[in-house]
Amino acid sequence: MERKLILVTNDDGIAAPGIRSLVEVARELADVIVVAPDSPQSGKGHAVTLSTPLRLHKVEVFKDVEAYECTGTPVDCVKIAMDIVLKDRRPDLCISGINHGSNASINILYSGTVSAAMEASVEGTTAIGFSLLDYSFDANFEPSKPYVRSLIEDALNGKFGKGSLLNVNIPNLPAEEIKGIKFCRQSDARWEEEFVEAIDPRGQKYYWMTGKFVNRDKHNGTDIDALEAGYVSVVPSMYDLTDYGMLDKLNNGKD
Amino acid sequence: MERKLILVTNDDGIAAPGIRSLVEVARELADVIVVAPDSPQSGKGHAVTLSTPLRLHKVEVFKDVEAYECTGTPVDCVKIAMDIVLKDRRPDLCISGINHGSNASINILYSGTVSAAMEASVEGTTAIGFSLLDYSFDANFEPSKPYVRSLIEDALNGKFGKGSLLNVNIPNLPAEEIKGIKFCRQSDARWEEEFVEAIDPRGQKYYWMTGKFVNRDKHNGTDIDALEAGYVSVVPSMYDLTDYGMLDKLNNGKD
Numbered sequence: 001m002e003r004k005l006i007l008v009t010n011d012d013g014i015a016a017p018g019i020r021s022l023v024e025v026a027r028e029l030a031d032v033i034v035v036a037p038d039s040p041q042s043g044k045g046h047a048v049t050l051s052t053p054l055r056l057h058k059v060e061v062f063k064d065v066e067a068y069e070c071t072g073t074p075v076d077c078v079k080i081a082m083d084i085v086l087k088d089r090r091p092d093l094c095i096s097g098i099n100h101g102s103n104a105s106i107n108i109l110y111s112g113t114v115s116a117a118m119e120a121s122v123e124g125t126t127a128i129g130f131s132l133l134d135y136s137f138d139a140n141f142e143p144s145k146p147y148v149r150s151l152i153e154d155a156l157n158g159k160f161g162k163g164s165l166l167n168v169n170i171p172n173l174p175a176e177e178i179k180g181i182k183f184c185r186q187s188d189a190r191w192e193e194e195f196v197e198a199i200d201p202r203g204q205k206y207y208w209m210t211g212k213f214v215n216r217d218k219h220n221g222t223d224i225d226a227l228e229a230g231y232v233s234v235v236p237s238m239y240d241l242t243d244y245g246m247l248d249k250l251n252n253g254k255d
Numbered sequence: 256m257e258r259k260l261i262l263v264t265n266d267d268g269i270a271a272p273g274i275r276s277l278v279e280v281a282r283e284l285a286d287v288i289v290v291a292p293d294s295p296q297s298g299k300g301h302a303v304t305l306s307t308p309l310r311l312h313k314v315e316v317f318k319d320v321e322a323y324e325c326t327g328t329p330v331d332c333v334k335i336a337m338d339i340v341l342k343d344r345r346p347d348l349c350i351s352g353i354n355h356g357s358n359a360s361i362n363i364l365y366s367g368t369v370s371a372a373m374e375a376s377v378e379g380t381t382a383i384g385f386s387l388l389d390y391s392f393d394a395n396f397e398p399s400k401p402y403v404r405s406l407i408e409d410a411l412n413g414k415f416g417k418g419s420l421l422n423v424n425i426p427n428l429p430a431e432e433i434k435g436i437k438f439c440r441q442s443d444a445r446w447e448e449e450f451v452e453a454i455d456p457r458g459q460k461y462y463w464m465t466g467k468f469v470n471r472d473k474h475n476g477t478d479i480d481a482l483e484a485g486y487v488s489v490v491p492s493m494y495d496l497t498d499y500g501m502l503d504k505l506n507n508g509k510d
Contacts, residue, residue, distance in 0.1 A: 045301030045330075046364045053453070053461040075300070075365075080462060083448040106377060108496055109301045109370075110330075122361060122445050164501060183505040185497040190377050193338040198308070206308040207335060236501035241363055242440040246419060246491035250438040 004030040004156050007081055007091040007120065011041040011074045011099060011112030014061055018098035021141035022130060023062050025148050026095060029156060033091070034067035035081035037074060037112075042101075044073045044112040046119070056080055074116035082123055093155050094120030097130035097168075098148065100139055104131070104169040104223040104233055105187040105215065114167050118239055121165035126155050128165075133227065134172040143175035147232045151181070160236070167235040171227050182231040187222035189215040259285040259411050262336055262346040262375065266296045266329045266354060266367030269316055273353035276396035277385060278317050280404050281350060284411060288346070289322035290336035292329060292367075297356075299328045299367040301374070311335055329371035337378055348410050349375030352385035352423075353403065355394055359386070359424040359478040359488055360442040360470065369422050373494055376420035381410050383420075388482065389427040398430035402487045406436070415491070422490040426482050437486040442477035444470040 006026045010019040014036035026032045038057075055071040068085055070077045078094065099113040108114050114129035121127045128151060132144055151168060160166060167186070171178060191211040200206055215224050223233035261281045265274040269291035281287045293312075310326040323340055325332045333349065354368040363369050369384035376382045383406060387399055406423060415421060422441075426433060446466040453461055470479050478488035 040306070043303040043305040045299075045303070045370065047300045047302040047328075048298040048365050049464065050298040051295070053463050054450070055459070055461055073302075076464070079448045079464065080450055083450050084462065106494065109373070109377070109494060110303050115300065115364075118364070122364070160505075161501070164498070167496075183502055185499065185502060186495050188495065193334045195309070195335055195338050204310070206310055207339065208308050209304065209331070209334065234505075235496075236498040236505060237496040238498040238501075239361065239364060239496075240441050240443065241422075241490075241492040241494075241496070243419070243491040243493040244440065246416070246493075247438055247440060250415075250489075250491060 004092040005089060006030045006032050007094040008032055008034045009036045009074055009077045009096050009116045011037065011044060011116065013037050013040045014059065014067065014069045016100065017137065018100050018141060021145065022095055022098050022148065023065055025145055026152060027065060029152055032065050033085060034062060034065060035070060035077045035085055037077055038069035038071055041073050041112045043110050045110050046075055046115040047073045049073060049076050054080060056084065074112035075119045078116050078119040091125055093152065094125050094127040095130065095152065098141055098144060099131035100137065101135040102131055102133045102169055103129060103167060104227060105189040108167055108186060108237065118165055121163055122239055124163045126160060126162055126164050128155060128168055130168045132170045132172060143173065143178060144170040147181060165237045167237050169223060169227055169233045171230055173230060177230055178232065179230040181234055182226040183234050183236065184221050184223045184226045186235050187215055187224040188217040189213060189224065259347040260344060261285045261287050262349040263287055263289045264291045264329055264332045264351045264371045266292065266299060266371065268292050268295045269314065269322065269324045271355065272392065272394065273355050273396060276400065277350060277353050277403065278320055280400055281407060282320060284407055285347065287320050288340060289317060289320060290325060290332045290340055292332055293324035293326055296328055296367045298365050300365050301330055301370040302328045304328060304331050309335060311339065329367035330374045333371050333374040346380055348407065349380050349382040350385065350407065353396055353399060354386035355392065356390040357386055357388045357424055358384060358422060359482060360444040363422055363441060363492065373420055376418055377494055379418045381415060381417055381419050383410060383423055385423045387425045387427060398428065398433060399425040402436060420492045422492050424478060424482055424488045426485055428485060432485055433487065434485040436489055437481040438489050438491065439476050439478045439481045441490050442470055442479040443472040444468060444479065
């Protein structure tokens with residue numbers, strides 16, 4: 001059987017330790033091509049680059065793995081990978097990450113990691129965004145590897161259906177304390193912003209965005225619950241944002 | 256009764272004609288405060304600015320309307336509006352646009368216009384993103400005004416429920432040819448990218464993103480259908496991206 005092909009990207013940049021871990025796991029299971037941003041792109045959400053051109057360079061970053069760095073956002077990377085790098089081939093799977101930091105709950109909106117995976121899903125390719133709940137550059141990705149491996153295997157075996165999208169978050173725990181995988185829903189949370197005001201050397205005011213994560217979800221079965229209980233959270237996600245409940249209500253109230 | 260308060264933003268920048276039309280309609284119905292990007296931010300999706308500080312300046316752009324320009328993305332504008340400009344007040348409604356160009360279907364993902372509205376929705380404020388299907392700077396926003404007005408009135412009167420989010424697109428037609436408003440779902444479409452390759456004066460290759468919008472949705476009731484039939488499309492949308500159908504399947508197959 002022909003070896004399958006996995007496209008790997010991330011939002012922390014091609015030199016981040018997280019993507020290195022992901023490539024290590026993926027290459028044991030399939031052929032791997034990397035197209036990732038040439039600089040950190042955290043918080044870029046589903047941004048695309050429209051008003052400036054993009055650059056794409058082949059780089060030797062991973063031993064024996066074809067890799068390209070791109071000047072654009074994570075979503076740009078997936079688009080240019082599909083159109084230029086993989087012109088005549090389709091990947092069997094797109095994986096993004098491993099992100100340094102949580103993309104659980106509402107973070108999915110701001111996340112370049114999951115947005116890159118979502119873009120692949122829009123293009124019909126099964127996709128997974130992986131994140132570890134440790135923001136530090138020298139985070140330990142070893143305990144996450146068996147779970148990353150098993151989810152990639154399941155995806156390659158068609159468990160999730162073609163074009164599906166998973167948002168995977170891994171608790172920052174030693175291997176022996178991770179309890180397994182839980183399929184769950186996105187928790188309803190938000191960031192309570194607190195902009196920090198400061199004055200620059202020219203006397204002008206500026207603001208740093210900061211904030212507190214507030215989980216306002218009172219029900220069970222969320223990704224935040226799963227992570228707090230020591231599980232890897234897997235949220236099947238989608239790019240159809242229609243609120244069908246509200247749509248029914250509006251059309252029935254009207255007709 | 257106290258006059259209600261509307262927060263207005265956009266993604267084409269505070270000087271764009273589209274936001275001027277929106278302010279004109281909104282100020283007839285409520286008090287208005289504008290916090291919008293100081294430069295065009297098309298395609299910024301749900302991006303936030305994390306690694307650089309933000310600036311916020313009070314500007315005299317609209318006669319007798321309190322307005323601020325911000326150096327950040329559309330989502331940044333809503334966050335800083337809620338935390339700094341409206342520190343001790345909550346707006347009754349946030350409206351974003353009127354965008355120069357379509358945000359129907361899959362464009363909702365890339366759209367700074369709708370993402371700004373979505374951010375307000377995350378913060379519990381009812382929100383509407385408005386877009387006109389004309390990309391030109393000198394687009395004619397006059398025919399859209401009665402529909403914009405009626406949707407703002409409905410929202411202020413609580414028709415859509417607190418914290419709800421609408422993605423509104425307006426066909427580029429003369430007033431007499433617009434047939435009315437249709438509540439509908441997001442069409443399943445995608446952009447087929449075609450990156451245009453070019454060589455810069457230093458001999459280096461670069462790429463411009465371009466593409467063709469392909470509507471692959473074969474069923475009725477979509478926003479694209481409504482727009483093609485001459486209706487204003489209104490898609491009730493949400494920030495919970497969980498695929499509940501797939502979640503059920505995964506948990507039932509497993510347990």
